[in-house]
Amino acid sequence: MTTTQANIIRGRDVMSKQITSIDGMATAKDAVIKMRTEKVQSLLVNKRNENDAWGLVTIQDLITGVLIPGKKAEDVNVYEIMTKPIFSVQADMDIRYIARLLHRVNLRRAPVEENGQLVGMITLSSLVIENDLFFSP
Numbered sequence: 045m046t047t048t049q050a051n052i053i054r055g056r057d058v059m060s061k062q063i064t065s066i067d068g069m070a071t072a073k074d075a076v077i078k079m080r081t082e083k084v085q086s087l088l089v090n091k092r093n094e095n096d097a098w099g100l101v102t103i104q105d106l107i108t109g110v111l112i113p114g115k116k117a118e119d120v121n122v123y124e125i126m127t128k129p130i131f132s133v134q135a136d137m138d139i140r141y142i143a144r145l146l147h148r149v150n151l152r153r154a155p156v157e158e159n160g161q162l163v164g165m166i167t168l169s170s171l172v173i174e175n176d177l178f179f180s181p
Contacts, residue, residue: 055142056135058171059156059164065090068099068123072110075101075122086153088162089126097129098155098162132157133166143171 065088066075075087089099101122109125110117131151133142135158146154146168156164 053139055133055137055139055156055166058139059166061164063088063162063165066122070122071118072106072120073117089122099126099128100130101126135163139171
C-alpha cells in the first residue's frame with residue numbers, strides 16, 4: 045500500500061453503515077434479541093439527552109455481565125453492563141491509524157464520526173478480514 049493521498053484507505057471506505065441502537069433501560073434479553081435479529085455483535089446505546097455520551101453493549105459485555113455471574117437476562121438492564129463513554133474514530137482517518145488506535149486501547153470496534161454525526165461502525169475484522177488490505181496490486 046502506498047502512502048500517496050489517492051491511495052489512502054479511510055475509515056469511511058471500510059466501515060459498516062449499519063448502526064443498530066438500543067435504549068439503556070432495555071434488558072440484556074432485549075439486546076440479545078436485537079443482536080440476533082440485526083445480525084450484529086454490538087449495539088450503540090442511545091444518549092439519554094444531548095449532553096449525555098453514547099454507550100456500547102457487546103457480546104462480551106453480555107457474557108461478563110449476565111452469563112458468567114449467572115444472572116437472568118431479563119433482570120439486567122443494558123446500562124448496567126455497557127461501556128460508556130465510548131471511543132469513536134473520524135471517517136477520514138487512515139485505516140492504519142484506526143487499527144493502531146483500536147489495538148492500543150484494546151478495542152475491537154468503534155463508531156465512526158463525520159461532522160459530529162455517527163455515520164457507521166468499524167471493527168478490526170472490517171479492517172482486515174472483510175477487505176483486501178493485504179492483497180494490494
